[in-house]
Amino acid sequence: MVASLAPQDAVLADNETRVPVAEIKVGTRICVKAGELIPIDGVVASGRSAVDESSLTGESFPVEKEVGGRVWAGTINLTGK
Numbered sequence: 001m002v003a004s005l006a007p008q009d010a011v012l013a014d015n016e017t018r019v020p021v022a023e024i025k026v027g028t029r030i031c032v033k034a035g036e037l038i039p040i041d042g043v044v045a046s047g048r049s050a051v052d053e054s055s056l057t058g059e060s061f062p063v064e065k066e067v068g069g070r071v072w073a074g075t076i077n078l079t080g081k
Helices: none
Strands: 009-012 018-020 048-052 063-066
Antiparallel strands (some): 009 018, 048 063
């Protein structure tokens, strides 16, 4: 299961506090920097990036993500914040 590869904590976007993933509620904005694993399934609220989804799909090419794009726990944010 990919979720088991995901980090157990996340960084809140509003104050950069690190919190356990279990405490994240729907609508909470988090920040995932380039090179970091995405800790929870969600939707891009701002910015754009390439995401490595190979752990989920097996596809070796990064997938471009922008506002409104879906992202999944255990994948890697490659280029954006």
